[in-house]
Amino acid sequence: RKEVEQDPGPFNVPEGATVAFNCTYSNSASQSFFWYRQDCRKEPKLLMSVYSSGNEDGRFTAQLNRASQYISLLIRDSKLSDSATYLCVVYDNYGQNFVFGPGTRLSVLP
């Protein structure tokens, strides 16, 4: 089993739609969680950290469920510019490194 798994995608949604991505992690000792966005052939960029209480940044909401070991990202009112690959990242306290999921590709269609 991979350490970090994500919805396989791709997700094709119309503008204005709400879309949710899920991510599961295997290491129960993981403490820090992040969502990164990666445009085609560009570097990943931090979208948001995921806090235990859940957090929101504009149209983006991230939630963490430690008991079930999953993280979610909700995008409301999708824009064409949201089209990208979304990477779930978990910090492994034991190995002291960041572990990336394979990413979920989103295409927002006009």
Place this chain on the structure above:
Amino acid sequence: EAEVAQSPRYKITEKSQAVAFWCDPISGHATLYWYRQILGQGPELLVQFQDESVVDDSQLPKDRFSAERLKGVDSTLKIQPAELGDSAMYLCASSLSAGSYNSPLHFGNGTRLTVT
């Protein structure tokens, strides 16, 4: 906003040749990472430095890859000899310290390597 600098942006080389990548992290960032990303997959860690020391190089193919961060600032990643399967994006990232919410990863633009 401070950035992680990487060069070159693109590199085309023939197999069996040597190739080197350079990275300068954000000033003050003690932790530096080299990742390799194949199209359609997430980045995979090659090597992690804490200051000038290697913390994790378990996934680095040491028969052909080497990495150094001699003064604990900038870093180089070398491949010799390059193989066709090395074609990928090589990403450098840095963080202030390891793994807290206050120190996420910041990536450079990456080097896209094509081995012919």
